[in-house]
Amino acid sequence: MTEYHLRAPLSDEEVEKLVAGDVVFLSGPVFTARDKAHALMRQVGSPVSLQGAALYHCGPLIKDDRVLSAGPTTSGRMARYTEEILRLGVKAIIGKGGLPAEPFLSKAVYLAYPGGCGAAAAQQLRVLRVHLQELGMAESIWEFEARELGPMIVAIDAHGRDLYREVKRSAQRQEPD
Amino acid sequence: MREKVVEATVRALQRAETSLPNWVLQRIEEAAARESHPVARHHLQFMLENVSIARTKGLPLCQDTGLAIFHVQMGRDLSLDFSLSEAIAQGVRIATKEVPLRPNAVHPQTRKNRGDNTGPGMPDVILDYVDGKGLQLTAFPKGAGSENMSLVGMLNPADDPFDFILKSVAERAANACPPLFLGIGLGGSFDLAARLAKRALLNMPGSSEEELALLERINSLGIGPMGLGGDTTALGIKIEKAFCHTASLPVAINFQCWANRSATEVIQ
Numbered sequence: 001m002t003e004y005h006l007r008a009p010l011s012d013e014e015v016e017k018l019v020a021g022d023v024v025f026l027s028g029p030v031f032t033a034r035d036k037a038h039a040l041m042r043q044v045g046s047p048v049s050l051q052g053a054a055l056y057h058c059g060p061l062i063k064d065d066r067v068l069s070a071g072p073t074t075s076g077r078m079a080r081y082t083e084e085i086l087r088l089g090v091k092a093i094i095g096k097g098g099l100p101a102e103p104f105l106s107k108a109v110y111l112a113y114p115g116g117c118g119a120a121a122a123q124q125l126r127v128l129r130v131h132l133q134e135l136g137m138a139e140s141i142w143e144f145e146a147r148e149l150g151p152m153i154v155a156i157d158a159h160g161r162d163l164y165r166e167v168k169r170s171a172q173r174q175e176p177d
Numbered sequence: 178m179r180e181k182v183v184e185a186t187v188r189a190l191q192r193a194e195t196s197l198p199n200w201v202l203q204r205i206e207e208a209a210a211r212e213s214h215p216v217a218r219h220h221l222q223f224m225l226e227n228v229s230i231a232r233t234k235g236l237p238l239c240q241d242t243g244l245a246i247f248h249v250q251m252g253r254d255l256s257l258d259f260s261l262s263e264a265i266a267q268g269v270r271i272a273t274k275e276v277p278l279r280p281n282a283v284h285p286q287t288r289k290n291r292g293d294n295t296g297p298g299m300p301d302v303i304l305d306y307v308d309g310k311g312l313q314l315t316a317f318p319k320g321a322g323s324e325n326m327s328l329v330g331m332l333n334p335a336d337d338p339f340d341f342i343l344k345s346v347a348e349r350a351a352n353a354c355p356p357l358f359l360g361i362g363l364g365g366s367f368d369l370a371a372r373l374a375k376r377a378l379l380n381m382p383g384s385s386e387e388e389l390a391l392l393e394r395i396n397s398l399g400i401g402p403m404g405l406g407g408d409t410t411a412l413g414i415k416i417e418k419a420f421c422h423t424a425s426l427p428v429a430i431n432f433q434c435w436a437n438r439s440a441t442e443v444i445q
Binding site: 001021036058059060061063068069070071073074076096097098112114115116117118119120121122123136137138151153155163164166167168170171172174 | 215216219220223224226227228230231234236237238239240241242277278279280281288290292320321322325347348351352354397398399400401402403404405406434435436
């Protein structure tokens with residue numbers, strides 16, 4: 001379990017060295033996207049370059065461009081878009097609950113931010129600009145400047161390890177048939 | 178009186194969104210002290226830190242400020258000359274601006290958002306009648322992460338409901354922001370089981386032998402905070418029961434995340 005302080009955009013080398021269980025604090029630009037932004041990006045492409053980007057599954061609470069609360073949303077709802085999002089160059093998806101691990105192999109990592117910790121996350125984020133504002137507060141793409149966003153756990157690494165799957169398998173071994 | 182209900186609604190939401198009930202906080206603190214898994218311990222400590230930031234800065238502790246659900250206990254001797262649900266809805270609209278709350282309520286098909294957390298059926302007011310002429314209002318904002326994992330199983334009476342609960346929790350817990358509070362509805366009908374499960378969350382925490390035994394079985398799964406492993410998968414379980422048809426065994430599980438928010442206001 002190594003602790004890393006990284007800055008987005010991320011390089012292939014930085015992604016490569018991360019191993020499941022490592023702790024990451026991330027600075028630099030972070031883009032939020034959830035259900036509606038993903039659906040729209042599938043139709044018309046991304047309004048921003050996501051080369052090397054950190055994409056945050058988050059529908060923040062914002063007032064007058066101030067981040068009030070901005071923890072992760074459940075990533076599973078966006079699972080159907082993972083491959084095309086990674087094809088756009090995204091190197092880290094931040095969220096909670098995990099995603100199928102296969103698309104991450106040799107490409108990217110999944111970082112788990114503690115769910116429900118929106119007030120803490122808000123202290124680490126400020127608004128740079130907003131894209132697709134017509135989708136509403138929760139569903140817009142917010143471009144944040146992160147300062148040491150974390151602690152985040154590398155839950156899925158680019159080497160095929162998936163902590164959620166490991167924990168679930170071990171739980172299922174204890175269940176009745 | 179109407180004005181009092183509106184104001185109590187705003188106050189209850191303000192408090193529910195920015196702090197946690199003491200007993201909930203205490204359960205998280207106890208779990209953090211007990212937890213043997215280092216990542217899990219860090220998560221629990223970070224959750225406590227988050228609650229403290231939210232309280233001191235008056236910020237919603239989670240950006241998912243939830244669906245507006247209320248439990249009202251109304252005195253039988255009280256008569257109201259206004260619509261209770263409309264007064265609560267007005268409080269929700271004010272709280273959405275003032276707390277503020279994220280506008281979450283949308284039409285189920287068009288997904289249109291009025292921006293004020295109200296609409297047909299929202300807020301949802303669960304009403305009970307009690308002795309006296311007072312009115313007690315509990316705000317119970319419910320986030321989607323945990324609500325989305327909730328389910329009703331129409332089991333065969335020969336099935337073991339606790340095996341079903343264990344399997345469902347093992348499969349779904351990671352998405353529901355564990356450590357969890359679980360409201361279980363056992364018996365009744367398809368919809369009564371679900372209503373019992375929601376009421377179980379309002380009547381948390383349980384302390385019967387059956388509830389504590391189930392809590393221990395769930396924690397032995399090792400799913401841990403946020404599904405990343407650990408000793409603490411659930412912090413409380415409450416089971417509510419009703420008689421059911423001899424051919425049925427309905428079981429409902431209402432998941433609640435670790436941020437088990439609620440706040441009560443009493444109006445005389």
